[in-house]
Each structure stands twice: as C-alpha cells, then as structure tokens.
Amino acid sequence: MKRLGTLVISIILLMNFTAAYAWGPMGHDVVAAIAEQHLTKKAKKEIAKLLDGKSIVYYSSWMDSIQNSPYWEDGYNKTKTWHYANVDKGLTYQTMPKNENGDVVTGLEFLTKEMTENYDNLTDSVKVDYLKMIVHMVGDLHCPMHAGRLSDLGGNRMQVKWFGQNSSLHSVWDSKIVESARKWSCSEWVDQLDRTDKNFKKSVMCGTYEEWFVDTVEGAARIYEYVENMDPERRNLSYQFVYDFSPLLEDRLLVGGYRLAYVLNTIFK
Numbered sequence: 499m500k501r502l503g504t505l506v507i508s509i510i511l512l513m514n515f516t517a518a519y520a521w522g523p524m525g526h527d528v529v530a531a532i533a534e535q536h537l538t539k540k541a542k543k544e545i546a547k548l549l550d551g552k553s554i555v556y557y558s559s560w561m562d563s564i565q566n567s568p569y570w571e572d573g574y575n576k577t578k579t580w581h582y583a584n585v586d587k588g589l590t591y592q593t594m595p596k597n598e599n600g601d602v603v604t605g606l607e608f609l610t611k612e613m614t615e616n617y618d619n620l621t622d623s624v625k626v627d628y629l630k631m632i633v634h635m636v637g638d639l640h641c642p643m644h645a646g647r648l649s650d651l652g653g654n655r656m657q658v659k660w661f662g663q664n665s666s667l668h669s670v671w672d673s674k675i676v677e678s679a680r681k682w683s684c685s686e687w688v689d690q691l692d693r694t695d696k697n698f699k700k701s702v703m704c705g706t707y708e709e710w711f712v713d714t715v716e717g718a719a720r721i722y723e724y725v726e727n728m729d730p731e732r733r734n735l736s737y738q739f740v741y742d743f744s745p746l747l748e749d750r751l752l753v754g755g756y757r758l759a760y761v762l763n764t765i766f767k
C-alpha cells in the first residue's frame with residue numbers, strides 16, 4: 499500500500515511537472531496533426547524516414563517526456579528553458595531581459611539553423627531529436643501562457659479556480675481549457691479547425707519565430723488583463739472564460755499547426 503501511495507504521489511508530481519512546461523498532450527497533438535495535413539511530399543518522406551515510420555503527432559510531447567529520462571542527463575537538460583520566453587507586463591520579447599540559457603525563440607532558431615545549414619554534419623540520431631524538439635517547440639511558441647510574466651513564472655504562480663478547483667493560470671492554458679472547450683478527439687479537432695482558405699494559410703505560413711511570438715505575447719497580455727479585472731477573491735474561471743477565449747485557443751492551435759508545416763517544409767526542401 500505504501501508503495502502504491504508513493505507511486506500515486508510520483509505520478510501526481512510528474513503530471514504537475516509536465517503541466518508547468520507545455521501545452522498538454524492534446525494541444526501538441528492537434529498542432530502536429532494539423533501540420534501533417536500540410537506537409538509537402540518531400541517533407542513527409544524525409545520525416546517518415548527519420549522517425550522510422552512514426553508520425554510527428556506520435557512524438558509531439560517527446561520533449562516533455564525526456565525531462566524524466568536518461569536523455570536529460572545526457573546533455574538535454576540545457577533545453578529546460580526552451581519551452582517558453584517570459585515577458586513581463588509592459589515589455590516585449592525584444593525589451594525583456596533574455597534568459598541566458600535560451601528560450602523558445604532562440605532554441606527554435608538554433609535547431610532550425612542546425613537542420614538547414616549544418617544538416618549533413620549531424621548524426622541521424624541528433625537529426626531525429628532536433629526534429630522532435632522543433633515539432634514540440636513550435637506548439638509551445640504559440641501557447642499564450644508560454645509568453646507569461648517572469649514575475650509569476652509564466653502564470654504558474656497566479657492562482658485561480660477552474661470550475662471551482664484550485665489551479666494556476668498557466669495550467670488552465672496548458673491543458674484544462676483544451677479539455678473543457680470540446681470533448682473532441684485529436685482528429686475531430688483537426689477536422690473542425692482546419693477549414694480555412696488558401697489566403698489565410700498564405701498569410702500565416704511565412705515570417706520568423708520572433709515575429710510569431712508577438713501574437714503569443716499579445717494573447718498572454720489579454721489573458722492577464724481579463725483575470726486581473728476579476729475580483730481576486732472570485733477568480734473562478736469556467737464556462738464564460740472558455741467561451742471568451744475559445745477563438746484565441748482555436749487560432750493558436752491552427753496557426754501553430756500551419757506554421758509547423760511551414761518550418762518542416764522549409765527544412766526538408
């Protein structure tokens with residue numbers, strides 16, 4: 499029984515650990531699954547080769563799971579801060595002091611440069627790892643609370659209630675809002691969101707990581723403003739919050755998916 503108790507506590511700790519760094523698995527799966535629909539033939543072929551037939555959806559949360567694996571001690575602990583970039587109130591990504599260990603923008607810039615300019619010098623296993631990281635990090639780059647303030651650790655320290663239960667604002671955005679907005683499977687999310695026209699796709703499938711992150715910072719600012727306008731004693735987010743922020747949630751998943759396809763199509767030209 500004691501062992502079971504320890505196991506349960508470990509699982510709970512693990513879940514909290516994961517929740518602090520990323521979209522939950524569903525958010526990452528949806529972003530990767532939308533991207534899959536828009537890969538070029540060449541990109542699909544190269545990715546299938548690297549991933550040994552598995553899909554980018556299959557590995558969309560790999561970068562979270564390595565935080566508890568031997569990979570972590572094998573040099574990847576340097577990627578710990580690559581899931582987000584904190585931006586405090588009134589600042590921008592450019593004016594905010596940079597995390598010296600890197601962030602989601604500089605991490606993606608590094609990985610993309612390696613996968614384009616230094617591709618032939620990378621070993622196959624490094625190519626595979628970098629690909630999995632890019633898939634995950636483009637999702638994180640579009641997750642609003644991954645541009646949260648440093649002062650509250652990206653909303654991890656901003657306490658709210660979610661349908662009456664204690665939560666942090668970060669955790670609401672990582673997974674709870676995705677799970678509450680709809681009871682769709684990953685493929686239903688893709689089917690419902692991925693219905694835009696060519697012009698919209700063209701308008702978002704261009705630009706740089708830094709430019710894309712501007713929208714994420716704006717999204718985070720809107721969320722903070724909304725919550726800070728609520729009475730601190732009554733910050734119980736529920737149906738109204740889901741209704742008010744579903745358009746932002748859907749935009750982030752969809753645009754993140756299109757841009758991930760754009761990044762991968764550019765790498766595997």
Ligand SMILES: [Zn+2]
Binds near residue numbers: 520521561562581
């Ligand atoms: Zn992450």
